[in-house]
Amino acid sequence: MSVINTPNGYRLDNSGKRVVVDPVTRIEGHMRCEVNLDENNVIVNAVSTGTMWRGLEVILRGRDPRDAWAFVERICGVCTGCHALTSVRAVEDALDIKIPPNAHLIREMMAKTLQVHDHVVHFYHLHALDWVNPVNALKADPKATSSLQAVVSPHHPMSSPGYFRDVQTRIKRFIESGQLGPFKNGYWDNPAYKLSPEADLMAVAHYLEALDLQKEFVKLHTVFGGKNPHPNYLVGGVPCAINMDGDMSAGAPLNMERLNFVFARIQEMVDFNKNVYVPDVIAIASFYKKQLWGGGLGALSVMDYGAYPKVNYDKSTDQLPGGVILNGNWDEIYPVDPRDPEQVQEFVDHAWYSYPDETKGLHPWDGITEPNYKLGPNAKGTSTNIEELDEEAKYSWIKAPRWKGHAVEVGPLSRYTLAYAHGVDYVVEQVNRSLAGFNQLAGTNLDAKTALNSTIGRTLARALESEYCGDMMVDDWNELISNIKNGDTSTANMDKWDPSTWPKEAKGVGTTAAPRGALGHWIRIKDGKIENYQCVVPTTWNGSPRDPAGNIGAFEASLMGTPVERADEPVEILRNLHSFDPCLACSTHVMSEDGEELANVKVR
Template sequence: MAKKHLVIDPITRIEGHLRIEAIIDENNVVTDAYSSSTMFRGIEEILKGRDPRDCGLLAMRICGVCTGTHYQRSIEAVEHAFNVTIPKNARLVRNLIQGALYLHDHIVHFYHLHALDWVDITEALKADPKATVVEAQKWAKISGQRPWNANEDVYAQVQERVTKYVKQGRLGIFGNAYWGSKGFKLTPEQNLIGLSHYLDALELQRDLAKMMAIFGGKNPHPQSFVVGGVTCVQDIKNPARIAEFKQILKRGQKFTKEAYLSDVYMAGTMYADEALEGIGGGVGNYMSYGGFRLDDLPFYNSSKLFPSGIVKNRDLTKVFEVDETKITEDVTHAWYEGNTNLHPYDGVTKPNYTGFGKKEDNIAYLDTKNKYSWIKSPLYDDERMEVGPLARMIVGYASNDERIKKYVTNFLTNANLPANVLFSTVGRTAARAIESELMADIMMEWVDELALNVAHGDLSTWTEFDFNNVAKDAKGIGLEEAPRGALGHWVKIKDGKVENYQAVVPSTWNAAPRDYKGRLGAYESSLIGTKVANPDQPLEILRTIHSFDPCIACAVHIIDTNGKELGVYKVNPI
């Protein structure tokens, strides 16, 4: 039987535009895979020639989801260039806004972007609501929590609501999925639990977004960060604002412990065979820049919630230090000029679109022997890396970080699974849930620390600096862990203006095409060995790709040098 060439384009339930091509053998096992971003942005070019203090407001437009984290990294790159250390209140506020983004992002990802790779909505309609309560109690008991909203009437109402959609011939947000696929493994009652929590999370995410706006001014695209600190002085002075933030945080914490973790225990157990087999494991190298400062020293000298480090070849006994000078970007298979590995300070973003390759049966396939993606291929010391929640938990675990090891070990012990299951699609999904619990807990400490600091009379939120004396010629970097992984912004300043700017985002590391040696990126390598139950319904491929939480880009704007709009395009998917 000949091999099949699958094309999944567009990948939905992500941010941006992503295409996956996979080759499967006669047993429907993926033997090769290609990841391609099919849109160009070029934000770095827009930043050239600007006042570096303004970069954050434009850099945040890199993404429509992680707006605040790009804003902060850009600001921090300039602070690094100017040798500015921010006050304690500013550090705590930035941590709280970024932490709120984590909690919002992870919950939205699992339920609204990833859950339908595990949960069969149509099977949930066959469940017995009474038996579903018992099932929910079983999984909550594993972590010693009460089950979230586990009530026979609630489950019956959820079934009734969705059944109405089915009878009307429309599933709305649940339409056009691979319902009935053999790739689904949950029981009807387990599916109903997942469906119920999906709907609950829709309401919760609204509050979590509000939490980001309390100190950020608005969401998305917060406005309270400036080089030197933050501007939300009135908000931190007002006990009611801090109390409001904490109240929303408590609800997010409760949902994480009672629903999110229990659902991941449930999914992890039902898919344990795949986890133990290492399906979706990927490149096996994991990198964390480190993140969330815990003291008021400059970033590169401070202690952090997430330790910096690299774990290679899934070896949890060794952790290597991160040296940012060893980061380069290769464009051999990306639609840019040149093919030399360049450090981001010297990075070039000059488009060189060469188009697709062959066309067969009215399908245009990627030119995979040459250039086939708008994403560059980052390398660390000439090696491919995976970044993200899994990388953070693995680096923390291998570093014997007391806090991270406690949360990871607790999860594995409760789930009765060995540590090697982390190197899988299931493990990547579990790591995000583990991190969410950790983040919700530590944020409770931070918000109390902020309130206490303000109560003691410290209202400082900004460090004064003389821009004219420090900004002639300088360069700086902003390295931090965004929700999806290691994020870096590099800025070179000449005569007080931006000479060069480069951002290497988490999905650049993970979604990149092959490099100059032909080595696969994280998405591509994670698909090798995956068995697809039905090639016409590649659920298993989506499950693994979604486990990374792809964030490719949010929009494309085409302008000429005078700012004139050249075209507006609307795509109507069939």
């Protein structure tokens, strides 16, 4: 390849030093990344690879569509619930099933709980160590750390010098034990880490607090869905009844005691978002004010189907409106229609799948998931021990989704870019307030587009969405209580549960604002069984390989132009990729290392 110019504006040069990161850790699934560095250690070529095949679309063929949610929910153990919600929405769309308002509100609270839980876990436990140096925290002055927190998050109750001294002692004992766990193999002497010792100590303290709280948040799933991970869902509504006069022994999981318990968990999320999570991201970002790289397609070419509908999944009531922005033009927002075969298409000319004509993309209703694993002629190594991939050939288990042929980024940053451009008041206020705080701490004067189009902006958008979801859940809970007080206790519509009421053939689509971005499931039903099922997930969009036109996806674009302090300690690569919260388990479509068939499942 040497040097090529891509249609979406990137100049790729694979003649420089090749750096391979395999696996990329602290994500869900299996991922490999290869980059080329120029003489200044700046990334000039990027190759992002999903290294496993999922195959659930194949498993679902011939099954009862009412059971699909239970299978697709197992795609991932982190974004638990969003695939089930999207699946039941797709089936309900195909069969024209309207769910009761209470079911909609309960589903929304479950979905928003997932957002908060996933975003908090992502930042503190998967992404923070790209910015925070726990070893450096041992040098901190606990009194100065307490003073710092008084500036950053003055309403957080755990902020005394004694508290931070105790945390510092715990860190010291942990490190001296030699059992470093999540801190093992870190690049702790790398100059790419910029926080002061006090900021590091504050962030590690909140890392530990988040560990305790995240298990409390998901208890909402156990109340409404019976368990977590993988709470229960139901085509037609939710699998929990309301009986305000009964107790738990009467068999009704929802009474006032349970609903008050839910509200207490929601309030915990609201408080942590406002007092800890959002202030931490702004404060940490201010130390990296000179490193506003990694935006790629973010805030410039973005897409979302729309998020958080208020009434019965009516897209006209989305609180975060969807759309597409291309090439940074925030003044023109294109509408998105997941049913349109010319809009959402998946390509496989650089993915390990086969199409009859690989120059053309397929809409998910017509999607084909046929594995075809083979390395390109210029790859180095073997099929079971790859040394270097050939990006001119097939190089990933991830397909390449495109919107009308355009590579776009999806995720919280995309939702927030669209909402800001649409003028959603809550989002505009959030972004402007956060940006003012960042500019004050960093001594900068950045506008929204400049700040958001970066790895830092992508991380901030995730925190702001978590804050918004917490606030929206308060409204959802109040509306549910109001419905119950008015005598409405319905949580399911079973009018079309019997397959004899279904048409001979039907097709539907469900979309959801998953934690990592725009999620869509497409289903075809024939004679009461699933004829075809396709999932196009956020990491498929973001982690896609190149398409027939040569466009690169969001992961690869975010890496371009990123400077690396040390080629053998590429923490900057991890920062960029982790900011997307990649879920390769969702995006890749299980084979043995030699590619032979492992199982043959027949459905009767």
